[in-house]
Amino acid sequence: MSAVQPPFLKPRPEVEGLQAYSAPLEGRRGLLRLDFNENTTGPSPKVLEALRAIPSDHLAIYPEYDGQRAAVLANLGLPLQPDQVGLFNGVDAAIHAIFHAYGDRGETLLTTAPTFGYYTPCAQMQGMAIHAIPYEGATFAFPLEAICDALNDTPRLLLICNPNNPTGTRLAPQRILELAAAAPQTLVVVDELYEAFTGDSVLPLADFSALPNLLVLRSLAKTAGLAGLRIGFAIGHAAVVDRVSRVTGPYDINSFAVTAAFAALRDQAYVDGYVAEVIEARAWLAEQLRSAGVRHHVEGGNYLLLWPRRDPAAVAQALRTAGILVRSMAGKPLIDGSLRVSIGTLEQMQRFWEAFQAVEAIPPTL
Numbered sequence: 056m057s058a059v060q061p062p063f064l065k066p067r068p069e070v071e072g073l074q075a076y077s078a079p080l081e082g083r084r085g086l087l088r089l090d091f092n093e094n095t096t097g098p099s100p101k102v103l104e105a106l107r108a109i110p111s112d113h114l115a116i117y118p119e120y121d122g123q124r125a126a127v128l129a130n131l132g133l134p135l136q137p138d139q140v141g142l143f144n145g146v147d148a149a150i151h152a153i154f155h156a157y158g159d160r161g162e163t164l165l166t167t168a169p170t171f172g173y174y175t176p177c178a179q180m181q182g183m184a185i186h187a188i189p190y191e192g193a194t195f196a197f198p199l200e201a202i203c204d205a206l207n208d209t210p211r212l213l214l215i216c217n218p219n220n221p222t223g224t225r226l227a228p229q230r231i232l233e234l235a236a237a238a239p240q241t242l243v244v245v246d247e248l249y250e251a252f253t254g255d256s257v258l259p260l261a262d263f264s265a266l267p268n269l270l271v272l273r274s275l276a277k278t279a280g281l282a283g284l285r286i287g288f289a290i291g292h293a294a295v296v297d298r299v300s301r302v303t304g305p306y307d308i309n310s311f312a313v314t315a316a317f318a319a320l321r322d323q324a325y326v327d328g329y330v331a332e333v334i335e336a337r338a339w340l341a342e343q344l345r346s347a348g349v350r351h352h353v354e355g356g357n358y359l360l361l362w363p364r365r366d367p368a369a370v371a372q373a374l375r376t377a378g379i380l381v382r383s384m385a386g387k388p389l390i391d392g393s394l395r396v397s398i399g400t401l402e403q404m405q406r407f408w409e410a411f412q413a414v415e416a417i418p419p420t421l
């Protein structure tokens with residue numbers, strides 16, 4: 056319940072009507088965390104080494120960002136200029152800033168449903184209308200035609216999560232470029248947080264001088280294991296990156312995150328190894344689900360959806376008792392009744408599968 060508002064101290068009406076985005080983030084330590092699509096093994100040892108080597112006087116001064124944008128571009132192998140990269144306190148902060156810079160009262164956010172939960176409150180706090188088009192059919196296909204049609208109404212922002220969290224839906228990068236080309240007055244934001252698990256990035260194809268209305272979001276949270284340090288990037292036309300960066304504070308990314316990001320960006324081999332392990336474990340778990348006849352949906356991303364036979368809340372609770380966290384999709388359009396299970400290493404997924412079989416009384420496979 057929210058506290059009563061002092062009568063003379065009125066926030067903006069959009070804020071008063073807003074439900075804060077909240078996620079069940081507490082009490083997760085010591086458990087197998089398959090509920091937030093995080094890296095399940097931790098960052099590269101080189102990141103830890105770099106963090107341990109931070110001299111104490113660095114904590115006493117404000118962070119320095121010199122070279123970080125160039126390091127992002129070098130890591131991605133992109134022939135862009137450093138001013139085409141914005142640094143943010145996680146991709147969440149980039150999303151928030153995009154809405155602040157571009158989303159005005161009465162304008163529309165066009166997006167899909169179900170998708171990542173933070174787009175909606177960001178639109179609401181700006182007083183924007185939300186047009187969320189459902190994924191299509193049993194495979195949750197991207198609603199391309201309906202999105203194309205809706206672009207004719209000139210929404211201010213189009214948010215595409217590719218692959219989509221939580222359905223895993225993939226959209227070919229070429230289609231995204233076509234959407235952006237067809238809607239020059241709409242800022243098309245591509246949230247590529249889980250791109251590493253599919254390889255569908257729009258970045259190698261994007262020409263931001265021809266498509267200044269395209270902005271791509273990347274993070275080190277899910278692959279490099281830096282979710283706790285909070286750092287994310289927005290890559291696009293320099294003018295757009297500049298406007299989005301104007302609505303952030305000058306020192307929003309802390310020194311630990313900067314140091315960790317430099318080390319993580321230099322150790323791509325670690326990320327590649329982790330991603331390969333996750334993809335193998337994803338295929339293994341999908342095969343177990345298939346042979347046991349458990350309804351599931353797996354496409355892109357380091358996660359999949361499954362539909363338990365028993366009450367999903369009871370199954371999630373029983374898994375928690377067994378030391379494993381998964382995320383209930385209760386109340387989400389199209390996927391109510393499912394659980395989203397993040398994918399970690401093969402060993403972790405074997406542990407999950409054993410616990411799930413016991414909870415659902417599935418006979419063990421020989």
Ligand SMILES: Cc1ncc(COP(=O)(O)O)c(C=O)c1O
Pocket residue numbers: 091092144145146147148171216220246248274275276282286287
């Ligand atoms: C699709 C999507 N975008 C953005 C975020 C936030 O990323 P970050 O941790 O970089 O703020 C998440 C986190 O779950 C996500 O799933």
